[in-house]
Amino acid sequence: MYYSYSAVIHRLRFMASKPHHLLPLPNSAATTVAAKRARTMATDSSSSSSSSSPIKDAFTKYTQYLNTLNEKRERVVKASRDITINSKKVIFQVHRISKHNREEVLEKAEKDLKAVTDQYISRLVKELHGTDFWKLRRAYSPGVQEYIEAATFCSFCKSGNLLTLDEINATLLSLSDPSLEPLQINVLDYLLGLADLTGELMRLAIGRISEGELEFAEKICRFVRDIYRELTLLVPHMDDSYDMKTKMDTMLQSVMKIENACFSVHVRGSEYIPLLGSSDPSSFLLGVPDIEL
Known part of the structure; x- marks a missing residue:
C-alpha cells in the first residue's frame, strides 16, 4: 500500500504530538538489590517456616508411616510363611491316619495344630x-488359608x-x-481355605x-460334594474373586x-475282594459295602 506525501507528514505530526513515557535507565545497584530480594524471598527463614514447614512435616510423617508399614509387612510375611510350613506338617500328619492308628494320629495332629496357634x-x-487388617491382607492371607485347611482337615477326620x-x-x-481390635x-x-x-x-x-476303607471314602465323597455344591451357588455373587473362581475348577x-x-x-x-480280606475270593462283591453316589 502506498501513502501520499501529505498522509505521511500528517502521521508523523500525530506521533510527535502523542506523549511518550520513556522508562528511565535502571540503576544497577538498585536492580541488583531488588533481584537479590526476589531470589531470597522464597528461602527466607521467617517465610519458609510459615509456608513450607507444614508440607514438609506432613511429607516426613507420611514417609515414616510407609517405612513402618513396609517393615511390618516384612514381619507379617515371615509369620505367614512359618504358619504355612507348620500347617502343612499338621496336614501330613493327618494323612497318616488309618483304622488302626486313628486316635493316635489325630491326637498328635491336634497337639501340633495347637502349637501352630500358640506360637x-x-x-x-x-x-x-493396631493396624488395618485389609492393608496387609495379601501378606498374611496364604498362611491363614493353610491354617484353615489344616484346622478343618483335623476337625473332619475327628468328628466328620x-x-x-x-x-x-x-x-x-x-x-x-x-x-x-482382635484379628x-x-x-x-x-472359603479359599475350604x-x-x-x-x-x-x-x-x-x-x-487303597486300604479298603470304602465307607470312609464314601463319607468324604459326600462331604466334598456338599462343599462344592454350596460354593457353586455362592461364588457367582462374590465381587472380583479371581482366586476363588480359579480354585473352583x-x-x-x-x-x-x-x-x-x-x-x-x-x-x-470283585477285583478288590482280596484287598478287603474276603475268605472266598470267588464270590462276587463279597465284603464290598453298597456305595450310594
Whole structure:
C-alpha cells in the first residue's frame, strides 16, 4: 500500500504530538538489590517456616508411616510363611491316619495344630494389633488359608463335621489384647481355605480306598460334594474373586476323582475282594459295602 506525501507528514505530526513515557535507565545497584530480594524471598527463614514447614512435616510423617508399614509387612510375611510350613506338617500328619492308628494320629495332629496357634498365629496377631487388617491382607492371607485347611482337615477326620468360621475366630480371641481390635479371619480367606481342603480330602479318600476303607471314602465323597455344591451357588455373587473362581475348577476335579474312585470300586468290586480280606475270593462283591453316589 502506498501513502501520499501529505498522509505521511500528517502521521508523523500525530506521533510527535502523542506523549511518550520513556522508562528511565535502571540503576544497577538498585536492580541488583531488588533481584537479590526476589531470589531470597522464597528461602527466607521467617517465610519458609510459615509456608513450607507444614508440607514438609506432613511429607516426613507420611514417609515414616510407609517405612513402618513396609517393615511390618516384612514381619507379617515371615509369620505367614512359618504358619504355612507348620500347617502343612499338621496336614501330613493327618494323612497318616488309618483304622488302626486313628486316635493316635489325630491326637498328635491336634497337639501340633495347637502349637501352630500358640506360637505362630499369636505372633501374627501381635503384629497386626493396631493396624488395618485389609492393608496387609495379601501378606498374611496364604498362611491363614493353610491354617484353615489344616484346622478343618483335623476337625473332619475327628468328628466328620465342618469347622465353621465362627469357631475358628473364637479360638483367636484368647490371643488378642482385649483393649485392641482382635484379628478375625475374613470370609474370603475361609472359603479359599475350604477350597484347598477338598484337595486334601481327595488324596485322603484315594488312600483310604487303597486300604479298603470304602465307607470312609464314601463319607468324604459326600462331604466334598456338599462343599462344592454350596460354593457353586455362592461364588457367582462374590465381587472380583479371581482366586476363588480359579480354585473352583480344581475343586470340581477333586470331586470327580473321588466319585470315579468310589464308582470303580462299586462296579469292579470283585477285583478288590482280596484287598478287603474276603475268605472266598470267588464270590462276587463279597465284603464290598453298597456305595450310594
